[in-house]
Amino acid sequence: MLRLADIDLIYNAGRVDEVVALRNLSVTFERGQFVTVVGTNGAGKSSLIQTISGAARPTRGRIHLDDRDVTRLPDHRRAGWIARVFDDPRAGTAPELSIEDNLALAMARGRSRGLRFAVTARRRAVMREHVAGLGLGLENRLADRVGLLSAGQRQSLTMVMAALSAPSVLLLDEYLAALDPETTATVLALTTELVRELGATTVMITHNMDHALALGDRLLVMSRGRVIADYDGTEKSEMTVSGLIDRITGAGDALSDRSALIEQGARPRPRPGSARRRSHRTGSDWSGARGAIRSPDGSRR
Amino acid sequence: MTQILLDMLVTGLPLVPVFLGIYTVFRLRADFDLTVEGSFVLGGAVCALTLVHGWPSWLALLAGTAGAAAAGGVTALIHLLLRVPVLLAGLVMSIGLFSVNLHVLDTPTLSLGTVGTLFSGFGSLSGRQADLATSGVMAGVVAAVLVAFGLFLRTELGLALRATGVNARMARSQGVNDRRLTVLALVLANGLAGLGASLAVQYQGYADVNMGGGTFVAGVGAVLLGELFVRPSGSKLVRIVGCVLVGTLAYRLVLVTALRVGLPAGDLRGVTALTLLVAIAAERYLGALGGLTRMLARNARSATTPARQEAA
Numbered sequence: 351m352l353r354l355a356d357i358d359l360i361y362n363a364g365r366v367d368e369v370v371a372l373r374n375l376s377v378t379f380e381r382g383q384f385v386t387v388v389g390t391n392g393a394g395k396s397s398l399i400q401t402i403s404g405a406a407r408p409t410r411g412r413i414h415l416d417d418r419d420v421t422r423l424p425d426h427r428r429a430g431w432i433a434r435v436f437d438d439p440r441a442g443t444a445p446e447l448s449i450e451d452n453l454a455l456a457m458a459r460g461r462s463r464g465l466r467f468a469v470t471a472r473r474r475a476v477m478r479e480h481v482a483g484l485g486l487g488l489e490n491r492l493a494d495r496v497g498l499l500s501a502g503q504r505q506s507l508t509m510v511m512a513a514l515s516a517p518s519v520l521l522l523d524e525y526l527a528a529l530d531p532e533t534t535a536t537v538l539a540l541t542t543e544l545v546r547e548l549g550a551t552t553v554m555i556t557h558n559m560d561h562a563l564a565l566g567d568r569l570l571v572m573s574r575g576r577v578i579a580d581y582d583g584t585e586k587s588e589m590t591v592s593g594l595i596d597r598i599t600g601a602g603d604a605l606s607d608r609s610a611l612i613e614q615g616a617r618p619r620p621r622p623g624s625a626r627r628r629s630h631r632t633g634s635d636w637s638g639a640r641g642a643i644r645s646p647d648g649s650r651r
Numbered sequence: 652m653t654q655i656l657l658d659m660l661v662t663g664l665p666l667v668p669v670f671l672g673i674y675t676v677f678r679l680r681a682d683f684d685l686t687v688e689g690s691f692v693l694g695g696a697v698c699a700l701t702l703v704h705g706w707p708s709w710l711a712l713l714a715g716t717a718g719a720a721a722a723g724g725v726t727a728l729i730h731l732l733l734r735v736p737v738l739l740a741g742l743v744m745s746i747g748l749f750s751v752n753l754h755v756l757d758t759p760t761l762s763l764g765t766v767g768t769l770f771s772g773f774g775s776l777s778g779r780q781a782d783l784a785t786s787g788v789m790a791g792v793v794a795a796v797l798v799a800f801g802l803f804l805r806t807e808l809g810l811a812l813r814a815t816g817v818n819a820r821m822a823r824s825q826g827v828n829d830r831r832l833t834v835l836a837l838v839l840a841n842g843l844a845g846l847g848a849s850l851a852v853q854y855q856g857y858a859d860v861n862m863g864g865g866t867f868v869a870g871v872g873a874v875l876l877g878e879l880f881v882r883p884s885g886s887k888l889v890r891i892v893g894c895v896l897v898g899t900l901a902y903r904l905v906l907v908t909a910l911r912v913g914l915p916a917g918d919l920r921g922v923t924a925l926t927l928l929v930a931i932a933a934e935r936y937l938g939a940l941g942g943l944t945r946m947l948a949r950n951a952r953s954a955t956t957p958a959r960q961e962a963a
């Protein structure tokens with residue numbers, strides 16, 4: 351279980367360019383939950399990811415991972431439990447290093463690094479097995495520089511790296527944004543498969559409303575540093591793209607260009623407007639979610 | 652000609668560890684550490700001092716290494732605690748170390764006199780044979796350093812070090828503590844500088860407070876020169892050590908030739924600067940010489956292959 355309590359994240363506090371990225375945010379993710387997050391540009395979605403991963407230290411509030419208070423742990427000390435895929439395909443891998451070196455780096459995640467050889471014959475066999483699952487032929491190119499790979503190949507590799515050390519939390523920040531539709535479908539299929547395999551709590555940020563509705567078992571809408579709506583699986587399955595966009599724009603934010611484009615391509619779904627919404631923080635259990643195996647959330651305030 | 656090559660080896664081999672350290676920070680970490688200008692002298696000074704106090708030559712070698720490594724540690728602390736760039740921390744250190752070195756030596760130039768060094772056994776040999784024996788010992792030490800360094804880069808720690816220089820954000824998200832690796836890189840790089848300086852001091856028989864001037868630029872020049880011949884990349888570890896070895900010797904060859912041709916010693920820094928410029932220009936406009944030779948080799952192969960087929 352991942353719990354954020356009363357989080358404020360303020361950039362440049364006390365200066366003229368002060369930005370409140372997260373405001374009094376409390377949210378609890380059950381173990382194994384797959385949550386999609388939408389919101390306009392600047393709503394604080396990436397800030398949420400930064401806070402969970404430890405790359406940004408919140409100004410106020412606490413973060414608990416299971417029974418551990420990880421608020422003060424820097425990102426590299428949370429890496430054993432929390433894996434992350436960045437929006438920029440170049441960000442998640444080291445382009446100068448070979449595929450096997452990148453994988454070896456991920457294999458040592460969560461352990462202390464010593465003077466053992468990073469790439470051994472046995473580890474190479476494990477790597478080969480993992481990347482073979484991608485079906486990209488990368489298992490025969492382990493010695494190639496990652497810089498030679500296409501964006502989709504790199505993002506797939508980053509997914510494999512994220513999964514290598516069996517994290518309990520997986521953070522995906524617009525990680526499909528740079529991919530063409532076909533590659534998007536491939537990487538997405540890989541994602542759902544890995545998430546199911548790992549049973550990791552997954553937070554996926556997206557500007558694609560179809561993805562936001564079709565994937566996962568919970569949907570958060572963010573605006574101005576807060577969660578303004580929180581839908582469970584059933585509510586989500588009844589939701590339409592236009593209904594969701596109404597919800598986002600209803601918060602008074604201009605819709606981002608990317609979302610607007612997606613809106614144009616969206617097909618109307620049956621039962622328009624039937625989606626109920628529930629304001630965040632109203633207590634209730636989540637047992638109605640489709641296919642969910644989690645227990646009712648008792649910790650929610 | 653042989654003499655030029657021997658001069659190149661005897662004066663160049665001690666620089667190989669030094670420039671390997673510079674490569675570590677400059678290429679693997681993509682940063683600039685000017686500490687080396689001072690830590691090189693500190694390493695030499697500590698080595699000379701301990702030798703004069705009767706330490707065995709190999710122990711003095713280690714003492715020089717440790718002294719310079721400590722200087723790198725201080726640079727890392729300044730960088731981390733005061734949150735200033737490594738470039739600035741190193742600049743401050745290189746200036747401050749001048750005074751420290753003067754205190755360690757207690758005189759601008761400390762002569763070793765007749766104390767035993769790694770090379771004092773060769774005094775009875777003729778000039779050329781002594782040079783050969785000297786470069787043999789140096790080559791042994793340098794080979795050990797290069798192999799150990801190459802093996803280190805293959806370890807989990809070495810891999811983490813290489814990753815932080817390429818993509819620090821990614822390295823952190825993979826659980827690498829890049830602050831600790833900054834310390835490691837600076838300690839390692841300056842330790843290597845101290846080792847090279849100790850070799851040089853034991854060979855030349857004195858330590859001088861000014862002997863570190865221009866080390867950084869020379870090292871960067873040698874690295875660029877080496878990269879023209881050998882294309883190193885993050886995961887090609889043999890090429891990394893090969894690049895430093897080839898670059899250092901090529902750089903020394905230029906200087907030694909300049910001296911032999913009759914240029915005054917005062918012009919050497921100018922030659923160093925020119926070498927650096929030529930290396931950069933060659934990289935920009937010629938592409939890699941290595942790429943050129945590889946292309947020629949490929950052409951030669953494809954030219955001979957059909958001929959062989961015809962013969963068959």
Ligand SMILES: Nc1ncnc2c1ncn2[C@@H]1O[C@H](COP(=O)(O)OP(=O)(O)OP(=O)(O)O)[C@@H](O)[C@H]1O
Pocket residue numbers: 361362369370371389390391392393394395396397398
């Ligand atoms: N490093 C930073 N320094 C200062 N302000 C920042 C920083 N990072 C984010 N912000 C600000 O915090 C707010 C939230 O940004 P965040 O990146 O979380 O938005 P987002 O929801 O991910 O938007 P997008 O959809 O554009 O990715 C924005 O106003 C942004 O300008």
Ligand SMILES: [Mg+2]
Pocket residue numbers: 395396397
């Ligand atoms: Mg964002």
